[in-house]
Amino acid sequence: MRRVYMDHAAATPVRREVIEAMLPYFDEHFGNPSTIYDMGSKIKQVIEEQRVKVAKLIGAKAEEIIFTSSGAEANNLAIKGSALAKQKKGNHIIISAIEHHSVLNSARFLERMDFEVTFLSVDEYGLVDPERLASAMRPETIIVSIMHANNEIGTIEPITELSAICREREVSFHTDAVATVGNIPVDVNGLGVDLLSLSGVSLGAPKGIGALYFRDNLRLMPLIHGGIQERGRRGGTENVPAIVGLGRAAEIAVKELPDKTNHIGELRDLLVAGIHERIEQVKYTGHPDKRLPGHASFCIQAIEGEALLFMLNQEGIYANTGSACASKALKTSPVLVAIGIPPDLAQGSIVFTLNSSNTREEVEYVLEKLPFAVERLRSFSPIWGKKTAA
Amino acid sequence: MYSEKVIEHFSNPKNAGVIENADGIGEVGNPVCGDMMAFYIKVKNDKLADVKFKTFGCVAAIAVSSIVSEMAKGKTLKEAKSITKKAAAEALDGLPREKMHCSNLGAKALAEAIKDYEEKKYGKPKSATPQKKRKKPKRHITCSHCDAQNPITANFCMSCGKELNA
Known part of the structure; x- marks a missing residue:
């Protein structure tokens, strides 16, 4: 059966070149980078080369990169590591209401440890208002974290404006850029951020590797105490093959980014236009323009997302949903709640995230199968035809 | 995650649709909670001559509606009322734990439809067990x-x- 994968926010295939770059580091060059003989010190050198490549992808200096096990760990380290290092200065944290769980739950964890957290609301497109951030700032504010782009609705936040507010007040600004790095140009200086998280998952690197950028003079409390790996900021023997994979993927991303952005942007526009043409009562969620190029998210009236994904799965199409039924906790996606989507419409959430490997034919295949699946589910929905869409 | 039986009933639901001039209609859940089921029944000689449903919900909710409608069809009202959520889930070779409430909805929607029919006919529900006075x-x-x-x-x-x- 045909396989059309459009859930690249969840995982991307590891590129052949990346796998080949990684392979020698499993057996041939297996030494521990912390050892002093050449079998180890050479590996140490290799890790530093990867640091340069990852730094280059985001316009940073090599020494400002810490390798982590994932984007989630990078987010944890940024929020908890900063808060713990600065608790003498203050105890107030600001995050947006639509952050990834790894940011949200890090903040909630700190809340239980006598930190105070302000959750900034967003507008109907998911945008954080810089004025609202300015008025939420307090003398005790020590860190602000607003994601670069949201993975569920694709909206890109005005990071440059938001970070400027923090810089004026000498408050650290972190952005979770897992959804953007590798999809659009990301430059830490242009964005004006002090900390930035990225993940291998969205870059064509293997799972289990991520990185945190932190501006060089910043204090950060390690979460994993151990040896002096990562200059004492993260203990534990380095995951050398994965780090090499991330370095190679970063190198490819730098080279291919302009073409990729154009390609997935075109396909996305085709998909969005096609869906609006073929399916009635569909809401395009997120910002219409300020959004990730390969990101198309919708709420379809009168049907439920899990059931829709399942029908698409049977046609070999892979996408995602924020429907309550698809989550183990049976809760509507907090992101869809935050942008004011009513719970019944939120049930019909579907998200397509594209990559350079997707083709025009694949988009056409989705446009052929999706309306049929929607129509079928609506044919036995008791609420279809009874009310009009938002 | 789902059993083959669930997938079979989801992919080809039995008895999906509406009965015009149904003898009884049962609606449970609401779209805001995420699931909503409506059961329609036609009664002949105290038996369920026809059962149809409409469901807004996930894979499990649709499969449950289908199996409950299939189990109920042809049964006497008394028999149909004794279809439990457990029986529905078992007939589907089980449901993931977080989806068990869907099977409850299916059994409830059918019971509501029968109650609706009995209310129309007798003016009050003829329940199997007398309701306790509150x-x-x-x-x-x-x-x-x-x-x-x-x-x-x-x-x-x-x-x-x-x-x-x-």
């Missing part, structure tokens, strides 16, 4: 000293001033 919530407390009625919130009797024991 006790009126206690609103007053009687003083053990002077028998005066006091509000449930009072600590002392308004008539004789003695302490009240709830």
